[in-house]
Structures are given as C-alpha cells and as structure tokens.
Amino acid sequence: MMVNQDFEDTGIVTTVSYEEQDIITKNKKPYNRTMTHNFVPRYMRVSKKKNIYLTGLAEADYVFVTVRNRSTDETGEASWTWRGMVMHGYILKLGRASYMYMSTKDIITGSPYVKSTIASYAVVGMTDYYYNDPTNIKNLELHFGTSNSHNSPSKRDIEHLISLPTSKITGEHHTHYNVAEMLLAFKGQHHDKVTTAISKMTNATQAFASGTLGWYWSLPVDLKAIVREADMWNETTVEDWAKKAKYASRFCKAMQNCIEADLRPLFEIDVLSNRGIGEINWVAEKEHRVKPDTVNVTYEEVYKEASIVFNRAQIEGRSPPRMSWETYWNNRWQYTPTGSIHSQCDEDAQYIFKERNIKNKFMTLIRMPNSTTLSYFTGRNPETHAWSSDKWEWGKKRAIYGVDLTTFVLTNFGMHMCEEVLPGDFPVGSKSNDDYVSAAVNEVLRDNSPYAFDFADFNAQHKTGAMKAVIHAFRDVFAGKLTDEQIEAINWVHAAHNTVWIHDNMGLKETYKSNGTLLSGHRLTTFINSTLNKVYSKKLIEGSHRYVKSVHNGDDILFGIRSISECSLMRRNAFKYNIRAQQAKCAAFGIAEFLRVDHTRKGNGQYLTRGMATLVHSRIESSGGKNISDSLEANEMRLLEATDRGLTKSAAEMLRYLYNKRVSAIFEHTTEDAYVIVNTHRALGGLSSGNKALLEHDIENVLLEQGDIEELEGVSLPGIAAFANATASRLDLPEKREQITKAITQATLTMALPRRTGKAITKITNRGESLIKVGLYKCFKDLRAKATFGQAKMAGVVLALNSDDDRIELLKMTISKVEDPIKWLSLLV
Structure with missing residues (x-):
C-alpha cells in the first residue's frame, strides 16, 4: 500500500x-x-x-x-x-x-x-x-518497475535482430514471420529503446524478437508508455525477462475491469518467450505420480455428485450414443484421430507402421482386420500404460503422457463423445463455441461478480478412486442408453485405473507405477477433469448460505460471487479438502476469465500476447502444410485473431502480402492466385464464406508432387473398405460404393504421404450453377459428426452416420441423383 x-x-x-x-x-x-x-x-x-x-x-x-x-x-x-x-x-x-x-x-x-x-x-x-x-x-x-536508459537502436542493433537464430526446436515450417518481416509491417516504429533492449538479450530468438516487437508496436498509446519504461527491459536473458513480465501481468489481471483502460493486451506477457525456455523436472514428475498430493474426497462422495451431474444431463435430453461394437469398428476410420501410437501388447506390433508419418493410432486401427472382435481388446489385462514425452508451449516446456491403444479404443467405444453429455453449465465439446460460452458465463454473472478460481496442477490432484467414481457414475446413470458391449468396455476401463504404468523414456528411463493423477494424453482427460471440477466446486462452496453459480471446462472454473466472505469460505474449504489453488491468480470482482477470455469486456478471442506468439511461430508438433489452401487458411485465422486483439489493419495487410508471396511460390502459384483462393467462396473451392466472397472462379486441387512410403506398398487397409461400405449403406448408394471407397482412400493417402497440392483456378462461365452451390452450402451442417478429424474433412465425409435425425432422409434424396455424391456431401454437410 x-x-x-x-x-x-x-x-x-x-x-x-x-x-x-x-x-x-x-x-x-x-x-x-x-x-x-x-x-x-x-x-x-x-x-x-x-x-x-x-x-x-x-x-x-x-x-x-x-x-x-x-x-x-x-x-x-x-x-x-x-x-x-x-x-x-x-x-x-x-x-x-x-x-x-x-x-x-x-x-x-x-x-x-x-x-x-x-x-x-x-x-x-x-x-x-x-x-x-x-x-x-x-x-x-x-x-512494471523502471527500465534503465536505452538509446534508440543503431544500425548494428537492427542488423543483429534480423540475424537472430531460431530456437533449437524450430523447424523451417514453424516460422511464419521473422524480425525482418515485422520491421516491414511496422515500418518506422522501431526507433525505440525497447528495440534496443531486445537486441541486447544474449539468447533472444527470431520467434521471441518478432513476436515481442509486434506485440509492443500493437499496444494502445497509454499501455505502450507504461511498458516502454518497464524494468523487464533491464534483463539480458529471455528467462529473466519472462519472470519480470509474468509478475507484471498478474497485477494487470487483478486490475482488469476495475480501471477504465482495457488491460487485456498486457495479460500473459511471458508467453512471448515463445517456446525457447524451460526444462522438465522428471524426478518431480515421478514424485507427483508415485506420491500424489490429492483432494480429500471419498469414492462415495464423487460417485454421488457425478451422478447428480449426469442425471441433470438426462433431464436436459443429453445421452451418449448407443452403439454396437460392429458399428463402432466399421466406422473407426471416422472415429480415430492421428495421435501417437503406443501398445504394451505384442500382438498389436504387426499393425503398427515404423515410418514416422504413418506411425499413429489412425493408420494402426484401419490396418487391423474388419473381423476384429471386442474381446480382442477386453480379453487383455485391465491396466493402463502411458509413455512420457514433452510438449513445448509458449512460455514453458511440459510433460505429457500418451496412453496405450487398448485403453483408447475401449474408452472411445464405451464412452463415445462423453463430453457431449455434460449438462449446460459445462461448455465443452461442441458447446465450447464462443456464443455458447458467452451465454453460460453471462448466466453465472447475472446479479453476481466474477471469481476466477485457479487450480494448481489440476491433473495431479485426482485420486484413482475419484476418477473411477466418475466412470462408475457415468455407467450407472446411462446404463439404459448403452449396449451390453459398451458397458463391457466401460467396466474394463474402470478396472484399468487400478493399475497404471508410466514408461518414462524421456527423463528417468524407467517404468514405475502411478498411484493417482490423470494422464494428459488420456481420452477421458477433458471429461474427467470437467466432472471433478464440478465435484470439487461443491466442496469449495460447502457451508454457503446461498446457491453459488459456476461454469466448468476441464480445469477452468468461474464462480459468481457477491462478497469477500465467499472467497474466504472457498479458501477455508480448499485447505480442508486439500484442493490446491494458485491463490495469486484467483482474481475476484474484476476480470471474468474463463477459457482464456475475459467475458466482461466486449471483443473476441483471447489475449494479444497469445495471438502474436501464435502469429509468428506455429506449434512444435505441427507439420508443414501439404496444401496451399491449408497454409493460407491457417494464416488468415492467425491474422484474424491477432487483429481482433489489437494488431493494426495496416500491419496485418503487409504481413498477409508477405506470407502469401512466400507460400504461393512454394506451391508454384503467383501472389495474385493466393488472394483469389483466400477471397473466393468456399462452395467454389476458396476460403471465404461471407457476403463479400467472390463468385468468379472455380478452384480444384492439383497434385504437384507426391512421395512414396515403401512400407505402405502392398499393405491392406481394411478400415477404408469398412467405412466406405457403412457410408454407402447409410446414404442408400450401393451403386456408388466404389466411388466412395476411392474418395476415402485418396483422403487417407493425402494424410499419410508426403505431397504438395496446388490449385487449378478457372474462370466461371456458368454463373447459375455457382449460385446454386453457394445457396446450398452447408445447409445440412447440423448433421455433421460432433467429433470429426482431419481425414474425414479431407474426404468430405463429416456426416454423423449413426444419427437418427429425420433430415438425413432429405439429404439422401438431395444427393441420390448427382454424379459425385461425396463432393456434394462435402458441400452440403
């Protein structure tokens, strides 16, 4: 004070x-x-x-x-x-x-x-x-402190910034914009001591410098004046800079909406370090799992509260899809992501490819025979195995744990789309869109003030019994909606939580038994976290004299409170039940932060710092673009999010031009072609769907280059035929089975093989046909599967085949006479 x-x-x-x-x-x-x-x-x-x-x-x-x-x-x-x-x-x-x-x-x-x-x-x-x-x-x-005096940058300082190296984990495709391009986009703004300060840091990288400069130059005048004089610029390493930046940002969140200025551009400044710092303490990782510090709740308490949640879901008309094993297995092409593959079972090895591009869950499962029975998986000892790996995030590096194939398959089958059954105060899955989240938060804040409670290391707070109780409650409440085969799978998953083995091949190079905590790579991570989030919230408000509203997603929670005593009550109960929180981040009465968005302020998206960090550098686990449209679309999304959060339109236009010019050359196009692709309506093969979308060109894929994977030659992938048959049957198009199979095969190869795909751009002469396509575009979008993966989008088969919606009959009539049903299915759904 x-x-x-x-x-x-x-x-x-x-x-x-x-x-x-x-x-x-x-x-x-x-x-x-x-x-x-x-x-x-x-x-x-x-x-x-x-x-x-x-x-x-x-x-x-x-x-x-x-x-x-x-x-x-x-x-x-x-x-x-x-x-x-x-x-x-x-x-x-x-x-x-x-x-x-x-x-x-x-x-x-x-x-x-x-x-x-x-x-x-x-x-x-x-x-x-x-x-x-x-x-x-x-x-x-x-x-923010006070910076030492810095002069404006010299020519040598600018040259040094332009020549900065990339981080040790940055591949060529990860860099979207470098320092030189940022200087062009923000021409004339670099004559500032912040530019000089960054040039003096001993371990600055291209991602850190370009993102930080773009962020600083995008700040409103009043905030820029404060940041310019901050003591973070006194530091000579990115690590020390990030510590100062993180401290300053914490106070900005506490003050948000309590002062007139919008402080969101100053939130989470440390993420601008952008994947260049941090190491994982693997000894501590093991300690957290062998001797977990968990919440003091009993199995019975969790089962009761989780049952209440699922019963509310039933009242709202929500239930999991009822499905036989045969139906699930025939549709595995659509239901399986391309995540990393691990198996402790020797009999699975024959189906796992060795080449990196095709060594994943998706390719493994579609390689397995169509005759594979449920007992192939449930006959195995019920235990969970997880393999360690690391993930580079914006401002840190963290451990993740990929779970074995058996656990994934049985969970995905038995509890298929389980996130979708959570009731209205859980904006997860398909409900996690901006409009729904905003409505849910507004309901919590009606006649209340926000309290953003921040759990500490939430995954590590769960007892084994608590996680099992959630699964048990799900099975019992929805038993009447599930098949016996689904219940058999759920029983296996429930039992598998008793024995969890961690294969730490990254740090300690050993295998040990976990005694609790939720694994980050588990299929149920979001579902269990969200449910236990609600269970723990009931403990936090225990003893309150009124009903305290809240909203939940994973480890995110927002309460609607009216007095400080409710914060005090939650702290007492947190201590009582060992619910660990980052108290310094538990902001009240100001910011209404939920899912990294302040819902009190108008505007879109998360924060300028994250937008700028993402704009200049992609996720480490991402691969290079195979299709010019994919690359252009991703950049348009990044630019849109950055401009929504403060990037100036003039800078965005220059950055767009620089990116389009660079990417179009890679895919043998002109810069003008790139703009045509971006601005043409999606129904005609472009990337725009607004009222201003162009209707002058028809755009089709053209294969420019395709490599081969020797390991794929002569290999049968039965899952393709199974899904093609299921699709043809559901659409009553048996005569188109071969055509559907070809489209699904092509999408599989597009995902698996190294290739470059450009576009054939032709001038439209029949404008009437174009207008029909635009008018019908996505008119059956409500029939989309709620969980679709990349391969399904590539093939255009995003229809929920197990849906009982009456409109499917109308869709079938619409495409029954067309020459290319898959192409029209992609257009309509």
Whole structure:
C-alpha cells in the first residue's frame, strides 16, 4: 500500500495467530505485535472480547480498504460511505489516522473503486497501489518497475535482430514471420529503446524478437508508455525477462475491469518467450505420480455428485450414443484421430507402421482386420500404460503422457463423445463455441461478480478412486442408453485405473507405477477433469448460505460471487479438502476469465500476447502444410485473431502480402492466385464464406508432387473398405460404393504421404450453377459428426452416420441423383 500522509504512531496491539500470507497455518503459537503506520494488517478478525487477530483471507472478518484523517473516528465497529458504497466494518484508530476495514460479508456493488481495491489488495494480495486512487492506470507503473536508459537502436542493433537464430526446436515450417518481416509491417516504429533492449538479450530468438516487437508496436498509446519504461527491459536473458513480465501481468489481471483502460493486451506477457525456455523436472514428475498430493474426497462422495451431474444431463435430453461394437469398428476410420501410437501388447506390433508419418493410432486401427472382435481388446489385462514425452508451449516446456491403444479404443467405444453429455453449465465439446460460452458465463454473472478460481496442477490432484467414481457414475446413470458391449468396455476401463504404468523414456528411463493423477494424453482427460471440477466446486462452496453459480471446462472454473466472505469460505474449504489453488491468480470482482477470455469486456478471442506468439511461430508438433489452401487458411485465422486483439489493419495487410508471396511460390502459384483462393467462396473451392466472397472462379486441387512410403506398398487397409461400405449403406448408394471407397482412400493417402497440392483456378462461365452451390452450402451442417478429424474433412465425409435425425432422409434424396455424391456431401454437410 502506498501511504502519502504523515501520521504519528500511537500503536494498537494485535495478536498474531496466523501468518498474513498463509491460508491457515497450524502449530504456530500466538504472539503480540504492535500495529504501526508501517505495519497495517491486511486481514483481521475481532473476538467477542474485542481482541484483534491478524489472519489470512480464509479466517478474516474484515479486510483493509482505505485510510482517512478524521479526528471524530473511534476504534470499533462502524458504518460509512466510501466511493459510493455504504460499508459496514471496523475502524482501527492510530493517532489522526483511521484505518478502515470492510466486513467480508458486505455485498460488493458496482463501484469500480471498491472492486479495484478488493480485487488487487484483498483477494489477490498485491501490496503496492495508491489506496486513494486505486483505479488510476498509474498503479500499473508500481508493478512494471523502471527500465534503465536505452538509446534508440543503431544500425548494428537492427542488423543483429534480423540475424537472430531460431530456437533449437524450430523447424523451417514453424516460422511464419521473422524480425525482418515485422520491421516491414511496422515500418518506422522501431526507433525505440525497447528495440534496443531486445537486441541486447544474449539468447533472444527470431520467434521471441518478432513476436515481442509486434506485440509492443500493437499496444494502445497509454499501455505502450507504461511498458516502454518497464524494468523487464533491464534483463539480458529471455528467462529473466519472462519472470519480470509474468509478475507484471498478474497485477494487470487483478486490475482488469476495475480501471477504465482495457488491460487485456498486457495479460500473459511471458508467453512471448515463445517456446525457447524451460526444462522438465522428471524426478518431480515421478514424485507427483508415485506420491500424489490429492483432494480429500471419498469414492462415495464423487460417485454421488457425478451422478447428480449426469442425471441433470438426462433431464436436459443429453445421452451418449448407443452403439454396437460392429458399428463402432466399421466406422473407426471416422472415429480415430492421428495421435501417437503406443501398445504394451505384442500382438498389436504387426499393425503398427515404423515410418514416422504413418506411425499413429489412425493408420494402426484401419490396418487391423474388419473381423476384429471386442474381446480382442477386453480379453487383455485391465491396466493402463502411458509413455512420457514433452510438449513445448509458449512460455514453458511440459510433460505429457500418451496412453496405450487398448485403453483408447475401449474408452472411445464405451464412452463415445462423453463430453457431449455434460449438462449446460459445462461448455465443452461442441458447446465450447464462443456464443455458447458467452451465454453460460453471462448466466453465472447475472446479479453476481466474477471469481476466477485457479487450480494448481489440476491433473495431479485426482485420486484413482475419484476418477473411477466418475466412470462408475457415468455407467450407472446411462446404463439404459448403452449396449451390453459398451458397458463391457466401460467396466474394463474402470478396472484399468487400478493399475497404471508410466514408461518414462524421456527423463528417468524407467517404468514405475502411478498411484493417482490423470494422464494428459488420456481420452477421458477433458471429461474427467470437467466432472471433478464440478465435484470439487461443491466442496469449495460447502457451508454457503446461498446457491453459488459456476461454469466448468476441464480445469477452468468461474464462480459468481457477491462478497469477500465467499472467497474466504472457498479458501477455508480448499485447505480442508486439500484442493490446491494458485491463490495469486484467483482474481475476484474484476476480470471474468474463463477459457482464456475475459467475458466482461466486449471483443473476441483471447489475449494479444497469445495471438502474436501464435502469429509468428506455429506449434512444435505441427507439420508443414501439404496444401496451399491449408497454409493460407491457417494464416488468415492467425491474422484474424491477432487483429481482433489489437494488431493494426495496416500491419496485418503487409504481413498477409508477405506470407502469401512466400507460400504461393512454394506451391508454384503467383501472389495474385493466393488472394483469389483466400477471397473466393468456399462452395467454389476458396476460403471465404461471407457476403463479400467472390463468385468468379472455380478452384480444384492439383497434385504437384507426391512421395512414396515403401512400407505402405502392398499393405491392406481394411478400415477404408469398412467405412466406405457403412457410408454407402447409410446414404442408400450401393451403386456408388466404389466411388466412395476411392474418395476415402485418396483422403487417407493425402494424410499419410508426403505431397504438395496446388490449385487449378478457372474462370466461371456458368454463373447459375455457382449460385446454386453457394445457396446450398452447408445447409445440412447440423448433421455433421460432433467429433470429426482431419481425414474425414479431407474426404468430405463429416456426416454423423449413426444419427437418427429425420433430415438425413432429405439429404439422401438431395444427393441420390448427382454424379459425385461425396463432393456434394462435402458441400452440403
């Protein structure tokens, strides 16, 4: 707290029974301490005997909000008006100074001053702010620090930035924009000491420099002025810069919506380090799984609460798809992603390819015989195996665990599309679109203020019994909707949680048994996390005198609260049930953060920092584009997200031109061709679907180059024929089976083989036919499968074949007479 008045110290004796920063600290003997103007309790409670106890937020009855100079004040309970809000609380009188404490039970009204003070000081625990002007943007300067003086960059500094290396894990296809291109896009803006500071960092990379400069040059004037003077620019390594940036960003989230300026461009600045820093502690990874620190809930408690969730889903009309093993196995081409493949079973080895491009789940399963029975998988010992690997994220590197093939198949069959059955307060799966999420959050915040609770290492908080209880509840509640074969698969998955083996081939080079925690690569990760998120939230609000609304997705949760006491209650219950949280990130009364979006502010998408980091550098696990349309479409999406978050239109136009020019040359096209592809309507083969989409050209794929994979030669892939037969039967097109098989085979090879695909662009002469295509485009989109993977989109077969929607009959009539049903299916669905 910044106090700018000179008060005399008279002293009030407070009994310190809990450390100020702790939630609850046991086994500490109380001791006396005198309150002075240099030591002012943040939280306190007052006993019946009027003894004052210094506490943490969890135990607090009162929280400090301001200080005033009024001779008539006296120590004790009081009511007063502050910043337009009537407060009930307590006054501690020190000389002429009156330290004003608000009751944690007061309902927080709309005053931005009140919310700012509570958000930054009371809940998050920030210590430095101007108590007499908490909504002033100048408060940010206290947390961004002060930079050393830097001159404008010299010619040598600019040359050094342009010649920076890429990070050690960056491939050629990962770099979308380099420093030289950013300098062209933001011409004339580089004469700034921030440019100089970045050029002086010893381990800066192209991704870090181009993304950080693009972010800085895109900031609004008022925020840029603060960032320019920040002490993060004093650092000489990206790692130290990221630490300073992360600290400053934390305060911005606490202040969001409590001051007039929109601070979203300053959120998560550290992600701009962009996959260049961090290492995994594999010893700690093992410790977290062998001796997990889990939530104190019983199997019975989780089963009961999860059953309530699934019963609510049934009331809303949601249920999992009923499916026989034969139906699932014949449709495995559509139901299987191309994720990494692992198996502990020797009999699977004959189906797993060795070449990297085709060594995945999808190619393995479609290679297996169509006669494969359910018992081939359920006859195996029920146990889960997981193999370690690493994933480079924006600002860190983290461990992930890919789960064995048997567990994946039986989970995907028995609990197919399980995320879709979660009720309305779970915007997951197909409900995780912007409109639905916004509506769900608005319902939580109706007559409430936001509290974004932040779980710490959520996957590692789950007991084995808690995860099994969720699966058990799912099976029991939906038993009437499932086939006996699905229940058999679920029983196997339930039992497999008892024995979980981790094959750490990345760090410790050993295999060990896990005693809890959810694996990041498990098919049920989102489903179990979301359900346990809700179960734990019920524990957090246990004892509340009102129903506290909340919304859940994975480890994300947003509560609708009305007073600080509800935050205190959640901290007490978090300690009671060992629900671990990152308290410094648990923002209240200001930002309504859910799924990395602040839903209080208008606008789209997440944050400028993430948008800029993604704009300049792709995910490490991504592969190079095989099709010019894929490359152009991905760049358009990145540019759209960046401009939504603050990238200027002029910079976006230049970046678009530079990218289109570069990519079109790779695929033997002109830059003008790239613009035609981007702006032509999707129904005609382009990438636009808006009212301004062009209708002048017809665009078709043209194979430019295709490599071979020797391992594929002469190999039968029965899953292709099975899915082609299922598609032909569902559409009543037996005479088109061969044509459908060809389309599905082509899509499989497109995904598997190294190739480059360009476009044949022809001028349209029959405008009437074009208008028909545009008019019918996606008119049956409601019949799409809710979970579709890349190969299905390539083939144009995204229809949910197991759907019982009556409109399928109309779709069948529509395509029954056309020459190329698959092409029209792609157009219509």
